[in-house]
Amino acid sequence: MKKPIILVNYKTYETSYGKRGLELAKTLERVSIDTSTEIIIAVPATMITRISQEVSIPVYAQHVDGLPEGAHTGAVLPEHIKDAGARGSLLNHSERRVRLDEMDDALKRMKKLGLESVVCVDRYELVVPMGLLYPTAILIEPPELIGSGVSVSKAKPEVITNAVKEIRKVEGVYLIAGAGISSGEDVFISIKLGSDGIGVASAVMKAKDPKKVVESFVLEALKAIDQK
Amino acid sequence: MKKPIILVNYKTYETSYGKRGLELAKTLERVSIDTSTEIIIAVPATMITRISQEVSIPVYAQHVDGLPEGAHTGAVLPEHIKDAGARGSLLNHSERRVRLDEMDDALKRMKKLGLESVVCVDRYELVVPMGLLYPTAILIEPPELIGSGVSVSKAKPEVITNAVKEIRKVEGVYLIAGAGISSGEDVFISIKLGSDGIGVASAVMKAKDPKKVVESFVLEALKAIDQK
Amino acid sequence: MKKPIILVNYKTYETSYGKRGLELAKTLERVSIDTSTEIIIAVPATMITRISQEVSIPVYAQHVDGLPEGAHTGAVLPEHIKDAGARGSLLNHSERRVRLDEMDDALKRMKKLGLESVVCVDRYELVVPMGLLYPTAILIEPPELIGSGVSVSKAKPEVITNAVKEIRKVEGVYLIAGAGISSGEDVFISIKLGSDGIGVASAVMKAKDPKKVVESFVLEALKAIDQK
Amino acid sequence: MKKPIILVNYKTYETSYGKRGLELAKTLERVSIDTSTEIIIAVPATMITRISQEVSIPVYAQHVDGLPEGAHTGAVLPEHIKDAGARGSLLNHSERRVRLDEMDDALKRMKKLGLESVVCVDRYELVVPMGLLYPTAILIEPPELIGSGVSVSKAKPEVITNAVKEIRKVEGVYLIAGAGISSGEDVFISIKLGSDGIGVASAVMKAKDPKKVVESFVLEALKAIDQK
Numbered sequence: 001m002k003k004p005i006i007l008v009n010y011k012t013y014e015t016s017y018g019k020r021g022l023e024l025a026k027t028l029e030r031v032s033i034d035t036s037t038e039i040i041i042a043v044p045a046t047m048i049t050r051i052s053q054e055v056s057i058p059v060y061a062q063h064v065d066g067l068p069e070g071a072h073t074g075a076v077l078p079e080h081i082k083d084a085g086a087r088g089s090l091l092n093h094s095e096r097r098v099r100l101d102e103m104d105d106a107l108k109r110m111k112k113l114g115l116e117s118v119v120c121v122d123r124y125e126l127v128v129p130m131g132l133l134y135p136t137a138i139l140i141e142p143p144e145l146i147g148s149g150v151s152v153s154k155a156k157p158e159v160i161t162n163a164v165k166e167i168r169k170v171e172g173v174y175l176i177a178g179a180g181i182s183s184g185e186d187v188f189i190s191i192k193l194g195s196d197g198i199g200v201a202s203a204v205m206k207a208k209d210p211k212k213v214v215e216s217f218v219l220e221a222l223k224a225i226d227q228k
Numbered sequence: 229m230k231k232p233i234i235l236v237n238y239k240t241y242e243t244s245y246g247k248r249g250l251e252l253a254k255t256l257e258r259v260s261i262d263t264s265t266e267i268i269i270a271v272p273a274t275m276i277t278r279i280s281q282e283v284s285i286p287v288y289a290q291h292v293d294g295l296p297e298g299a300h301t302g303a304v305l306p307e308h309i310k311d312a313g314a315r316g317s318l319l320n321h322s323e324r325r326v327r328l329d330e331m332d333d334a335l336k337r338m339k340k341l342g343l344e345s346v347v348c349v350d351r352y353e354l355v356v357p358m359g360l361l362y363p364t365a366i367l368i369e370p371p372e373l374i375g376s377g378v379s380v381s382k383a384k385p386e387v388i389t390n391a392v393k394e395i396r397k398v399e400g401v402y403l404i405a406g407a408g409i410s411s412g413e414d415v416f417i418s419i420k421l422g423s424d425g426i427g428v429a430s431a432v433m434k435a436k437d438p439k440k441v442v443e444s445f446v447l448e449a450l451k452a453i454d455q456k
Numbered sequence: 457m458k459k460p461i462i463l464v465n466y467k468t469y470e471t472s473y474g475k476r477g478l479e480l481a482k483t484l485e486r487v488s489i490d491t492s493t494e495i496i497i498a499v500p501a502t503m504i505t506r507i508s509q510e511v512s513i514p515v516y517a518q519h520v521d522g523l524p525e526g527a528h529t530g531a532v533l534p535e536h537i538k539d540a541g542a543r544g545s546l547l548n549h550s551e552r553r554v555r556l557d558e559m560d561d562a563l564k565r566m567k568k569l570g571l572e573s574v575v576c577v578d579r580y581e582l583v584v585p586m587g588l589l590y591p592t593a594i595l596i597e598p599p600e601l602i603g604s605g606v607s608v609s610k611a612k613p614e615v616i617t618n619a620v621k622e623i624r625k626v627e628g629v630y631l632i633a634g635a636g637i638s639s640g641e642d643v644f645i646s647i648k649l650g651s652d653g654i655g656v657a658s659a660v661m662k663a664k665d666p667k668k669v670v671e672s673f674v675l676e677a678l679k680a681i682d683q684k
Numbered sequence: 685m686k687k688p689i690i691l692v693n694y695k696t697y698e699t700s701y702g703k704r705g706l707e708l709a710k711t712l713e714r715v716s717i718d719t720s721t722e723i724i725i726a727v728p729a730t731m732i733t734r735i736s737q738e739v740s741i742p743v744y745a746q747h748v749d750g751l752p753e754g755a756h757t758g759a760v761l762p763e764h765i766k767d768a769g770a771r772g773s774l775l776n777h778s779e780r781r782v783r784l785d786e787m788d789d790a791l792k793r794m795k796k797l798g799l800e801s802v803v804c805v806d807r808y809e810l811v812v813p814m815g816l817l818y819p820t821a822i823l824i825e826p827p828e829l830i831g832s833g834v835s836v837s838k839a840k841p842e843v844i845t846n847a848v849k850e851i852r853k854v855e856g857v858y859l860i861a862g863a864g865i866s867s868g869e870d871v872f873i874s875i876k877l878g879s880d881g882i883g884v885a886s887a888v889m890k891a892k893d894p895k896k897v898v899e900s901f902v903l904e905a906l907k908a909i910d911q912k
Contacts, residue, residue, distance in 0.1 A: 012300045018311045045273035045304055046312040063302030071375050071429065072240045074291030074324035076273055083246045084274040096302035100784045100813065101806055122785055129784065129813035147299050201299065328556045328585065329578055350557055357556065357585035468756045474767045501729035501760055502768040519758030527831050527885065528696045530747030530780035532729055539702040540730040552758035603755050657755065 001116060001136055002038040004221035005176050005197025009042045013205040021047050027211050029055040035218045042090050045076050052085025061089035063096045066106030078109045088116030094143040107133050124162035131170035138175055139199045145179035147202045152179040153189035164194030184220035191224035229344060229364055230266040232449035233404050233425025237270045241433040249275050255439050257283040263446045270318045273304050280313025289317035291324045294334030306337045316344030322371040335361050352390035359398035366403055367427045373407035375430045380407040381417035392422030412448035419452035457572060457592055458494040460677035461632050461653025465498045469661040477503050483667050485511040491674045498546045501532050508541025517545035519552045522562030534565045544572030550599040563589050580618035587626035594631055595655045601635035603658045608635040609645035620650030640676035647680035685800060685820055686722040688905035689860050689881025694727045697889040705731050711895050713739040719902045726774050729760050736769025745773035747780045750790030762793045772800030778827040791817050808846035815854035822859055823883045829863035831886045836863040837873035848878030868904035875908035
């Protein structure tokens with residue numbers, strides 16, 4: 001994972017799969033190359049193979065089950081996503097929560113396979129408890145702002161500030177800020193407040209011109225890093 | 229769906245993904261062609277694209293969520309599996325139960341997309357309640373026999389007999405028998421008892437020679453149909 | 457269960473427990489006696505003993521687990537609620553959904569113990585599938601209207617009409633209408649449309665004068681029955 | 685909470701409710717008085733009122749939901765159990781897991797109400813993550829030994845030893861050992877290894893003479909403390 005972290009969660013928007021999902025990946029790859037900045041995309045399980053075959057940017061799953069190989073109908077295993085070309089996975093998104101023991105199982109298996117992991121939390125008090133399981137990064141997102149267009153950076157900057165304080169107690173884990181991020185300014189503030197990057201979904205997935213949106217995100221992220 | 233129904237659930241066995249998962253699909257395709265019999269395979273979400281690009285037999289997902297497009301991180305939508313090349317999906321496997329309202333949502337969306345559906349139940353009393361949501365087929369499996377090597381056909385033939393009686397109350401829905409099916413004889417008995425086919429997992433996924441196993445399943449299934 | 461069915465779900469409102477929960481039960485008992493009409497109250501698990509010791513109206517649980525006696529920490533068994541004095545239980549409320557196999561388990565155990573059961577569904581298509589498990593009654597509630605103050609009787613009368621048609625296919629199961637019921641008129645319409653009674657929560661639990669509210673419900677219910 | 689901690693989880697055994705549940709509570713109260721040692725009992729939700737009215741030993745719930753008062757049919761709130769006479773609750777038992785955000789919600793509400801809390805974990809790696817939410821105690825139980833009659837003290841002493849090391853990183857949280865505890869010797873070893881007490885279920889709930897069993901537990905616990 002490279003800073004600034006720009007993570008685009010495809011979710012299951014109508015632009016998340018098929019030709020449109022693939023086109024978007026190519027668009028984001030172009031931005032990534034043009035700006036020499038890593039852009040991570042978390043795509044539906046069925047799209048991992050197709051997208052990772054066509055683009056060079058890191059592809060994540062949106063969820064994995066921490067189960068071993070065996071009789072687990074319907075599960076998506078760390079082995080499956082790695083085999084399909086993923087570099088890592090989101091875990092514990094507010095739309096797909098995971099129990100703590102299952103999370104620990106999943107993270108242990110992902111580490112063995114060399115997969116990266118971004119664990120979501122909804123409050124700063126959980127940054128250290130989750131951080132102590134040593135994912136690659138913690139993504140903090142107040143759920144009430146997700147998809148709202150009102151950004152955590154502006155509406156609840158103290159969530160980021162507090163999370164940044166907490167993450168320092170856990171060595172080697174990145175902190176990503178998310179929820180309602182919609183403008184380059186939101187990105188700039190998030191990083192100035194101390195986060196290592198941002199997570200975004202609707203602002204990109206529903207954009208008329210996603211290239212323009214993500215370009216401004218990346219440019220403001222780089223500007224914020226420069227000023228530190 | 230064509231009779232006899234032979235449904236192989238890949239689950240998440242070590243043979244379910246990667247090269248081995250693909251090779252197995254090709255092997256089963258050969259059996260299907262040689263015997264002019266449809267063999268359905270239910271594969272991990274990440275494998276649907278790869279396998280359906282390489283083989284002509286019907287590929288199913290093992291689970292779908294009945295959610296609309298939108299903000300549903302980690303979900304596998306009917307639209308996703310169709311786009312990836314699946315012809316249908318399992319639903320409500322004992323390893324991945326679904327609430328009745330979610331099942332109704334999923335089935336309605338699957339029908340709109342022209343996807344087939346196989347809904348699992350664990351007891352004959354649920355054949356009609358589930359059948360009234362009109363999936364393509366009901367798969368009855370006593371959970372205690374799943375993966376046991378002791379087949380429902382021999383250990384609990386009355387489960388099949390009762391389920392066959394029940395399915396007749398619901399027009400146009402097939403009945404598949406499963407759990408512990410491991411020999412051609414198990415398949416023969418299941419169909420003689422009135423089922424439209426069989427579901428199998430471990431007996432194929434863990435077989436040294438899956439071709440031989442499935443061939444005997446198909447031949448005995450055809451023999452049972454002939455004798456009706 | 458006696459018609460008209462008037463079912464008050466205490467939920468976990470601040471008036472649902474302690475002295476206030478008990479006082480409300482006594483108030484509703486008085487209305488029940490004055491009008492010679494049965495009023496069922498579904499109360500928190502911790503309140504079943506206290507309330508059923510003090511009032512003569514039927515007390516229900518809000519949920520039971522269909523598990524046998526044994527190692528099930530945190531479960532509320534049919535045996536527990538019966539022993540505590542309950543006459544039955546709600547099941548599958550939209551705020552506490554239950555899988556179909558668990559529902560079948562729970563209903564079988566409840567019948568053995570002579571407990572009544574009210575199974576909630578959110579759409580008329582599920583009236584027959586759920587009805588075929590033969591609970592005492594089905595309570596139909598479009599979830600989007602629950603607690604809204606906009607009643608199913610006025611906003612979606614066709615939900616009741618369709619559910620009434622469906623319930624006739626299942627012998628001996630009552631149909632109750634719910635969601636947003638707030639006035640005597642809502643109750644009157646619900647029963648005129650063919651339901652056997654109504655379910656209510658917020659309109660009673662948050663009322664300044666619950667006695668007056670429930671009295672008007674009962675009187676309008678009796679009027680509707682008279683006019684049939 | 686007083687050391688040694690002796691916690692008896694009633695679960696939903698046939699001895700957990702009704703007269704038998706009440707008699708057992710009185711029996712354990714006698715042992716508690718005779719030995720001047722606190723014995724905590726975690727009872728079914730429906731039994732909290734009855735038992736806490738009749739005995740002076742601390743009564744716990746087996747689970748609470750971290751939800752606020754309102755529209756939550758079937759939930760058991762911290763307010764409910766406190767009102768019923770409980771002094772605290774188990775949380776996150778392997779038979780009733782809770783998500784981390786729900787746990788944080790529940791613990792915050794329980795603290796406001798002055799309720800004690802015992803959070804279960806299945807592995808020592810989770811002692812600190814859970815401990816940082818500051819419950820009254822952590823109960824460590826390898827799930828495969830629960831109800832087995834093979835005690836954690838003998839079969840997996842390193843689980844206790846490691847958990848003891850971990851709990852020292854979190855100030856003011858007790859450590860309880862559990863799973864398969866069946867003899868006074870098991871209790872003695874657990875406390876010698878550094879735990880503050882033990883959790884037990886089947887060995888008491890299924891005992892012919894629970895008095896004798898718990899007496900030996902308490903005496904060995906006191907002996908172990910003396911020797912420290």
